[in-house]
Amino acid sequence: MGLHADPRPIGVFDSGVGGLTVLAELRRRLPAESTIYLGDNARAPYGPRPADEVRAYTLESVAWLLAQDVKLLVLACNTATSQALPLVRQVASVPVLGVVRPGAVAAAASTRAGHVGVIATAGTVASGAYAAAVGEADPTLAVTQLACPELVPMVEAGQLSGPIAEGAVRGYLGQLFAVDGEIDTLLLGCTHYPLLRPLIEQVAGPRVAVVDSAFTTALAAEDLLDALGGRTPHTGPGANRIVTTGDVATFTAVAGTVFGAALPSVERAAVTAD
């Protein structure tokens, strides 16, 4: 474990644009680090795909990022984390972080009542990854999950506030709290949801703490680099490459709606041989 300052970039992978929330937190906390983001938009969303397909696509995408000589790999994708993290860790030659565990640990630290709610896509809910990770952090906690299929399309359409967004969030949280009224910590188990965080906090009310994976995963990446002594020796702002396997114009439109003017020029790359 070479404990030397390391100028190489951090690789961030998502099936699409959602992982940009993790990238944004990483860059906010570690502005000197260079980053390479890969969105496998040509094959997104991963959620509905069978597990072996998710694993194969994730491994191809990760191989592409490793070929860019990254020092740390962040799976900023709940589906890839819940279905492929152990496999990626077996093949990767650098440390690998997923998004599930950091959020689960923060939720376990946050709840007073011992009741945690998780909202996520249908695929992530079905995987049970968050419930398992919260239980691993503290087996005494009660976890209630709810799939919120309308939220990702809503975020990608730029609807982060207003009556439609509020109606959707109010409907989902109403369902969740009807199942367990003692929930006092709400874990956002999808990388798109941090963009709805102000609205979700407003609807959930002050009694409920909202924990998001983007924030907690960025903290975990910072901790890992510090434990390894592997921060960049450079002090200026790091480079920020964003790459998609899909259509650049479509990616830029969706990502731009969501991230505004800070988005750099997006590149296209193929991660498969064909």
Add this chain to the structure above:
Amino acid sequence: MGLHADPRPIGVFDSGVGGLTVLAELRRRLPAESTIYLGDNARAPYGPRPADEVRAYTLESVAWLLAQDVKLLVLACNTATSQALPLVRQVASVPVLGVVRPGAVAAAASTRAGHVGVIATAGTVASGAYAAAVGEADPTLAVTQLACPELVPMVEAGQLSGPIAEGAVRGYLGQLFAVDGEIDTLLLGCTHYPLLRPLIEQVAGPRVAVVDSAFTTALAAEDLLDALGGRTPHTGPGANRIVTTGDVATFTAVAGTVFGAALPSVERAAVTAD
């Protein structure tokens, strides 16, 4: 960064017996891992010593643990973490975790009101390490610290409940909440305090979440090993060596009061050349 299953032990350092709470959590969460604990009791407590002395003693102790071929080093000592962590990371050939950051991150995740209380020894409070770490996790949080000099001697005397212990805890928490009545998260900034956790939780009441460094540091060690793929390949229970630089009988008496029958036979070692 050699990403291979790694059977070597985890090294845990404290100036005295307090870090045994971190060791106990580590062993509870990672029972297959071997551990070596070093307490520098011959020179404890570190709290009242000047910073350059703390750094020199910590480096000597760490060098002894590194010579035992540990794969990961945990500074389970608030004084050593707050005064020597960056230096230890410069010299160590393995990843190094301190106790301050994991607790601070969990406290930042936990507070709803944005008001965090920290109780610790006078030395840790004076270092400001927890206030800085909480602020680094989230600069919007208000942090109030209180030195509680009576608690370590009380724990070492085995007084974890009863009227004397309750009176001391009630007195300190009363002072802390008098300074900031909005505190809803209490960070135990001393490795002895987790043993008082049931009492502290009872006195603080259900509105206040108690966060302890032993629990959060053990989670951080688990995360680090997982990110590096560095868990032991063995599946049976790991070995547990406990070593003190001081008097074995005294260490065993204090540690036994605190940790009961689970304490293995304690060894003595010198970390200095003389």
